[in-house]
Amino acid sequence: MPRQRSDQVKTAKAPVGRPPRMPAPRATILDAAAKLFAAHGFEGASLNDVAQAVGVTKAAVYHYFPTKKDIFDEMMVDLLERQYVAVGTEVNLAESPPEKLKAFMRAQAEFLEANHAAFVVMLHGFGGIEKNHWTEQQLALRDRYEQLLRTLLADGKASGAFAVDDVATAARAVLSLMNWMVRWFRPDGKTRAADFALQYYKLIVSGLRPRS
Template identity: 40%
Template sequence: MARQKREQRDTRQLIVEHAAEQFALWGYAGASISDIAAAVGVSKPTLYHHFADKEEIYVEIATSVLTSMTERARAAIEGVAPAPERLRRFMRAHAGYLQENEHAYIAGQLGFRGLRETEGRSRALELRDGYERLLSGILSEGLSDGSLHMADVRTATLMVLSTLNWMARWYRSDGPVAAVEFADRYCDMLLQGFLPRAETR
């Protein structure tokens, strides 16, 4: 019985991993159940034994990605006091997840607009909002203690997330620069701004 349950979990995990790759390559609408089943090497009835439909698979991916990213970000900023450094740690954690889980990340960033109002969708949105609050909390603390300056926290939160999320459009894991290094560069630019500084004499 234990072996059977383990095999079921393994098959379910394989379905999620291959589905993430199909979604990343072809988009949610472009990836079919038949494509996913073929990629896993199982029949459609076997796939339907584990998931009711394509949407349920996607929600599983999205919630898994957001949960992992949140846990990773929390661990990265734990015990770090200065808000600017916490921001850097958060951004590196975000980019690091992309670097190590490219297909899952891209699939998880497809969005939820086309999904039905289900408990799974609500859970995914709840996790997404929690991740945003984690970032906005860092920015709010920096604004309060004077270590960061911004017009408003909400806009700053969206700007940081937009900058990081757009990396999935062009980042290449086999390229010369690691995703976390891009995150460092982004953070430097955000903290320093684009305007030239007067030389200190």
Template identity: 30%
Template sequence: MARTIGSHGPTTMEAIRKAGLRLIFQHGYEAMSLRQLAAEVGIQPGSLYNHISTKQELLAELIQDHINDLLRELELALRDRQGPVERLRAFVAFHVSYHMTRKREVFIANSELRSLDPRNYEAVVALRGSYERRLADILSDGVAQGVFDVDDVQVATFAIIALLTGLCSWYRPGGRLTKDAIIAAHEKLVLSGVMPRNAEAAQAGGDRAAPHSG
């Protein structure tokens, strides 16, 4: 039986968002009804309209808030990072870490993009473009400084994001690899794909020559 949470605005809205996220992830946007959402939250169906006007509004807010969080936290992750290589490592570590803990949000933002109406779709695509440009700028800086060898920055941007986001389909907490090991593996894949072959070989040689700590 659903828990009755009362009618306090902010508390109820947060419960609606959490329940909506869970139900859309489990059943899909089209299959979730507002009646089902109200029952999950523990309020009357008509009371939902005190907090959201439509199911479409809820979906758009969930996706936009997710991408805004992504952008805000990325800026913090890149703060004080110097040089394209260090910034690319920071981007990879952030993206992987974030997507390990936000599987529902990531899944909905990708799979339910098609369910947005044109106005909301355009707004979300613009936000996604802002995130993609952060990575594209890092790659462009690296190419300009001669530390990255990238034929097409836009293609590389899409490919890297697809690679990093792909872990949502297989990552499970408590698996064989630690979080740090998974991040390191993705950093190696990404860097090996954008660094000139001679620089990659030199880096590999340096890593082998580095003394072990402890």
């Protein structure tokens, strides 16, 4: 897991003096940075802001993450890896394609809610669309996750459980519903993300046209 890579950054840019004593320093820094980047955008929060939020010096943050982009990169890899495990486990436990789709949508919503700040950073951390922030590793992890969804939809199509013209379009539709949640879902609201996801599941499975 990326949060255990702390040895790797010591060589090139070692800071002066000893690192500060923090329990789980990398996770602490990532959590604080996620909240700041989610609120103000990646470019609206500095390494200094992160240090202040954690209660250490900028040099202390620098000891673990030489650049702000290093924080972002580790945050994304960590998020995408944990999402794949969390959602994939639920999908694997479900038996039929419809149950797997329901499990996918519910588990992703729960994961979004439990990791709200980092999710906002992933999907809404930057203004504009020109810069390519994503590393090859992150893109591969994102594609692996989408493939999980495409596979269960394709299995449902093959078994006759789903009537799908185009699996890629259906997968994109499901992910659009889930991803746009970062723009309106409030973790402090009275409805859980998983409940919204189940409403979406029912809608996308049943369709708007009445069934006679």
